[in-house]
Amino acid sequence: MKIIITEKPSVARDLAKVFGATTKRDGYIEGKGYSFTWAFGHLLQLAPPQEYGYIGWKVKNLPMLPQKLKLSVRKIRTNEGMIEDPSVRKQLNTIKALFDIATEIIVATDAGREGELIFRYIYHYLHCQKPFRRLWISSQTDAAIKDGFRNLKPGKDYDTLFYSAHCRSESDWLVGMNATQALSISAGSKTVLSLGRVQTPTLAMICARYLENKNFIPQTYFQVIISLQKDGQNFKAVSKKNYYKREEAEEVLNAVKSVADGFATGGDISKVETKTKKEQPPLLHDLSSLQQEANKKKGYTADETLAILQRLYEEKLITYPRTGSQYIGDDVFETIPQLIEKQQQHPFFSKQAIVLANNKLNKRSVNAKKVTDHHAILPTGEPARNLSPDKQVLYDMIIGRMLEAFHEVCVKDLTKITIESGSTFIANGTVIRSAGWRAVYNEPEENDQDQPENNTIPKVSEGESLAIIEKSIAEKQTKPKPLYTEASLLKAMETAGKEIEDEELRYAMKGSGLGTPATRASIIETLIKRSYITRKKKNLLPSETGLAVYDIVKDKLIAQAELTGQWEKRLEEIRSGASVKAFKEEIKQYTRKITEELLIAGKELELLLEDQG
DNA sequence: GCAAGGTC
Numbered sequence: 094m095k096i097i098i099t100e101k102p103s104v105a106r107d108l109a110k111v112f113g114a115t116t117k118r119d120g121y122i123e124g125k126g127y128s129f130t131w132a133f134g135h136l137l138q139l140a141p142p143q144e145y146g147y148i149g150w151k152v153k154n155l156p157m158l159p160q161k162l163k164l165s166v167r168k169i170r171t172n173e174g175m176i177e178d179p180s181v182r183k184q185l186n187t188i189k190a191l192f193d194i195a196t197e198i199i200v201a202t203d204a205g206r207e208g209e210l211i212f213r214y215i216y217h218y219l220h221c222q223k224p225f226r227r228l229w230i231s232s233q234t235d236a237a238i239k240d241g242f243r244n245l246k247p248g249k250d251y252d253t254l255f256y257s258a259h260c261r262s263e264s265d266w267l268v269g270m271n272a273t274q275a276l277s278i279s280a281g282s283k284t285v286l287s288l289g290r291v292q293t294p295t296l297a298m299i300c301a302r303y304l305e306n307k308n309f310i311p312q313t314y315f316q317v318i319i320s321l322q323k324d325g326q327n328f329k330a331v332s333k334k335n336y337y338k339r340e341e342a343e344e345v346l347n348a349v350k351s352v353a354d355g356f357a358t359g360g361d362i363s364k365v366e367t368k369t370k371k372e373q374p375p376l377l378h379d380l381s382s383l384q385q386e387a388n389k390k391k392g393y394t395a396d397e398t399l400a401i402l403q404r405l406y407e408e409k410l411i412t413y414p415r416t417g418s419q420y421i422g423d424d425v426f427e428t429i430p431q432l433i434e435k436q437q438q439h440p441f442f443s444k445q446a447i448v449l450a451n452n453k454l455n456k457r458s459v460n461a462k463k464v465t466d467h468h469a470i471l472p473t474g475e476p477a478r479n480l481s482p483d484k485q486v487l488y489d490m491i492i493g494r495m496l497e498a499f500h501e502v503c504v505k506d507l508t509k510i511t512i513e514s515g516s517t518f519i520a521n522g523t524v525i526r527s528a529g530w531r532a533v534y535n536e537p538e539e540n541d542q543d544q545p546e547n548n549t550i551p552k553v554s555e556g557e558s559l560a561i562i563e564k565s566i567a568e569k570q571t572k573p574k575p576l577y578t579e580a581s582l583l584k585a586m587e588t589a590g591k592e593i594e595d596e597e598l599r600y601a602m603k604g605s606g607l608g609t610p611a612t613r614a615s616i617i618e619t620l621i622k623r624s625y626i627t628r629k630k631k632n633l634l635p636s637e638t639g640l641a642v643y644d645i646v647k648d649k650l651i652a653q654a655e656l657t658g659q660w661e662k663r664l665e666e667i668r669s670g671a672s673v674k675a676f677k678e679e680i681k682q683y684t685r686k687i688t689e690e691l692l693i694a695g696k697e698l699e700l701l702l703e704d705q706g
Numbered sequence: 707g708c709a710a711g712g713t714c
Contacts, residue, residue, distance in 0.1 A: 101713060134712030141708075150707075167712095175707095180714075207711060262711070269709030277708075289709045407714080415713080612711060619709095 096195040097129045097228075098188065100202040100211055103406075103413070105129040107233045108201060120187035128191050132202070136181050137214040139266045140165040142274075150278055156271045156688040158681055162263050164218045189219045198225035199245060205466040206668075207609075209251050210258035227251055231464045234424045256673050257664040264660065264680045265290055268687065272651060275688045276642070279695025283702055286642055286695070287623055290656055291608045292616050296625050297652040298585055299577050300635045300643035309573030315342035319349055319518055320563035321360050323551040327562070330360075330512050330520035335569075342566050348515025351561040358558035360518075364511035365555050372503040374530035376419035377458040377469035378494045380610040381583050383414075386490055388580035392631060393483075395579050395614035401483050402470075410477045410484075411491055415611040416467035420460045425468055429454060429499060432474050436492055445496050445533045454499040455530075471495060493533055500530035508550050514561060522550025576632040579617065586613055589654040598658035605661060607654055641701050645694045651687055 099105040105122060106129075109115070114124025121130035140163040147154040166182055168175040192198060198221075202208035216225070225248040230241035272288040280286055317332040336342040350359025378386070380399070387393040393401075402414035421429075436446035458469060470491055477488055504527040512518040525531070553559065577585065590602030608616050617633070620626045625639035635643065646652040663676045 132712085133714050135710095136712090138711085139709085203712090211712065258711095262709090265710045267709090271708090273708040282707095285707050287708060291710065403714080609711070611713080616710085 094191075094194050095127045095197045095199060096191045097127060097199045097201050098212060098215070099129065099131045100208055101133055102131045104201065104203075104233065105131040108238060111235050111238045120184055121191060130184075130188055130191050132184065132188075132211055132215060133181070135207075135211055135214065136167055136185055137164040137218050138167055139163070139262060142270055150274050150282060152278055152692065155275055155278075155692065156267075156684050157274075158267065158684065162266060164214055185215070185219070188215060192219060192221045192223065195223055198223055199228055199242075200225050200248065201228040203466040204229045204231050206254060206258045206261070206664075208466065209254045210262060213255045213259070224248060231461075231466060232422050232425055232468055234428075236424055237422075253668050253670055257668040260667060260673060260676055260680075261660065261664055263677075267680055267684045268651065271684050271688045272691055275691035276645070276695045276698075279692045280698035280702060284638075285623060286638075286698070287619065288642075288646065288651055288691075290651070290660070291612070292619055293646060293652045294589065294607055294654045294656070295582070295586060295616055296620055296635070296639060297643055297647060298589070299582065299620075299626055299633055300640055300647075302574060302577055303635050303640075306573045306576050311570040311572065312337070313568060313570055315339055316567045316569060317342055317345045317349065317516075317518075318565050318567050319351070319360065319512070319514065319561050321512065321520070321559045322562050323553055323557075323559050326549070326551040328520055328522065328550050330510070330518035333511075333517040333519050339566070339568075345516050346564055346566055349561060349564045350514050351564050356561070358560050359514050360559045360561045361513045362510060362553050362555055362557045362559065363513050363517075364509075365553060366509045368507050369526070370505045370507050372505065372529075372531075373457055374455060374497045374500050374502070375494065377421065377471065377498045378491060379416050379419045379469055380414055381417070381587055381613065382419065383470060383487070383490060383494075384614065385580040385583050386494075387487060388578060388583075388631070390490075391486055394617075394628070395583055396618050397483075398487065399614045401487050405484055405488060409473055409475050410480075410488060412471045412473060413467045414470055416465075416470060417610040418463060418465045418467060419469050420458055420463040421468040421471070422461035422464050423459060425471070426454075426456070426459045428474075429471075429495075432472055432495065433499065435472075435474055436496065439492065441489065442492055442496055442533065445500070448532070449496060449499060452501060455501060458498045497530040497533045500533065501527070503527065503529040503531045510550070510553060512559075520550065524549060576634065578631045579633065580631075582617065582633060583613055586616075590658050593655055593658055595655075595658075597662055598655055601662035601665060602654070602658040605657070607657060638702070641698055645691075645697060649687065649690065650683070 097108060109122040109129040112125050112127055114122050114127050114129060116123040121128050142157050144163060144165060145159045147157050166177045169178045200212045202212045226245040227248055228241045228245060230237050269289040276286045276288055314335045314337050316335055319330050320327055321330060332345060350356035384395045384398045387398045405411045406414050433446055433449050436442050439446060472491055480488055506524045506526055508522040510520040586607040589607040590599060593599040624636055626633050626635050650656050667673055667676060
């Protein structure tokens with residue numbers, strides 16, 4: 094019996110179907126000499142400190158540096174505290190029984206670092222010794238699966254990938270557990286003050302933005318606005334300069350030769366520039382972009398969106414949602430015309446679905462090289478009837494984005510007119526020549542409010558003089574960067590590291606950022622659970638505790654996105670063959686250092702937390 | 707009581 098193990102049940106079902114295996118057993122599917130079993134994510138986790146004899150949270154235990162970290166079965170929280178998850182234990186027993194009778198093991202967990210770790214942890218925990226081969230595919234179409242099985246790789250080809258995954262896992266444990274205990278103990282052990290490679294830089298971003306916003310001193314400035322007329326059509330122009338004194342603006346205003354001042358045509362057109370701009374459609378959705386859209390448009394939290402998507406996925410209405418790729422491969426692209434055709438009955442999108450059916454599809458979102466473990470989120474094409482309102486909203490966002498992504502470019506004429514009337518004024522106009530993908534939602538763009546755009550601008554030419562029928566002064570204020578919302582925080586986590594100065598570290602974080610698509614929502618929830626941050630309307634605000642923790646760690650490496658960059662660089666080196674030993678030693682050193690620092694620094698928090706009661 | 711990672 095050949096045993097295939099996947100990361101999650103849905104993949105096992107897809108593989109079994111291709112092989113024609115149809116007998117459903119408890120925890121696996123059987124047929125044609127194969128058994129397809131599965132994990133559900135990580136079944137095993139690094140054992141908590143008490144399993145090494147570090148009982149209670151005590152300074153004498155710190156830093157906790159066990160000789161060897163152990164694995165233990167995933168736990169769930171119950172009224173009696175943390176217990177082994179019985180469904181996980183049961184599935185491990187199923188996997189063990191299958192491994193015991195296996196003539197061959199084929200590893201089909203997701204094609205990535207964590208997928209490798211999910212299998213290796215199971216394999217080691219079960220003390221399995223049998224050789225295994227690796228399936229490495231990034232789409233679940235029949236063709237991709239068949240091709241993948243014809244090209245199974247020796248398991249050992251992925252040993253270094255496992256080493257890098259293992260280092261990631263152990264390093265997060267060592268730094269996170271020790272830093273958390275050190276800070277919590279030295280602050281008086283009244284509450285859990287957690288710290289970690291991902292959560293602490295995330296907290297730092299929220300706090301830094303909050304303080305920047307709070308301490309921002311707005312500056313008043315003035316613009317002079319004129320209204321011109323041509324052939325009975327009005328449009329606005331704004332002074333080229335901003336003025337910081339009202340008197341200056343008034344001088345400029347007074348110099349404007351308006352009709353009221355006795356000038357029938359006091360606005361001289363000195364320049365007309367028109368250029369055509371092609372605007373590509375947005376890419377297909379990945380989890381993060383969808384969470385951002387759902388937060389902006391509907392106020393859903395990242396966590397809520399993920400939960401709703403999981404239900405849509407379990408009902409087989411959408412493809413795998415926890416993806417970090419906004420692309421699909423050519424094999425999936427072949428199925429797109431049918432998926433679009435199915436939307437021709439859609440109450441809102443039918444018209445554009447019909448338009449698309451008759452158009453050549455835009456292939457901007459088609460790039461097999463940019464498909465990582467999973468491709469972009471798509472509908473499966475299964476009929477979606479009677480969805481709850483929440484599900485309908487997200488399902489429609491996925492459909493809408495699919496239609497946009499395969500649509501034609503939007504073509505616009507951008508016109509910039511320069512007008513002289515005492516001083517220089519600028520009018521900007523945008524005319525959409527061909528809406529392309531923008532026809533899907535048909536929503537106006539968000540404009541830069543400093544430069545009002547005229548949706549239509551009459552045809553004018555250089556040398557013409559137009560009537561100025563109105564003039565006024567607009568008083569404005571400079572604005573701080575806005576507080577983070579979940580949408581902007583997700584974006585910031587994704588792109589964290591883009592500003593890192595060291596080129597190598599910046600490169601190492603490219604395409605990863607802080608956390609992963611699957612974990613960002615839970616990182617935000619952790620910060621809320623610790624009372625580090627609160628939600629206020631759409632904004633995320635730091636609490637007193639959050640700010641106090643930030644103040645203690647803000648200059649330390651643990652609060653910087655660079656830490657992830659440094660690790661990613663080393664982990665990639667390990668994946669390509671570098672020694673694990675040196676990195677592990679550095680992590681130990683860093684653990685000792687940060688633990689020692691926090692045991693001292695946390696004392697500053699003790700009084701503050703007492704004050705809060 | 708604690709990390710970050712995965713998923714029902």
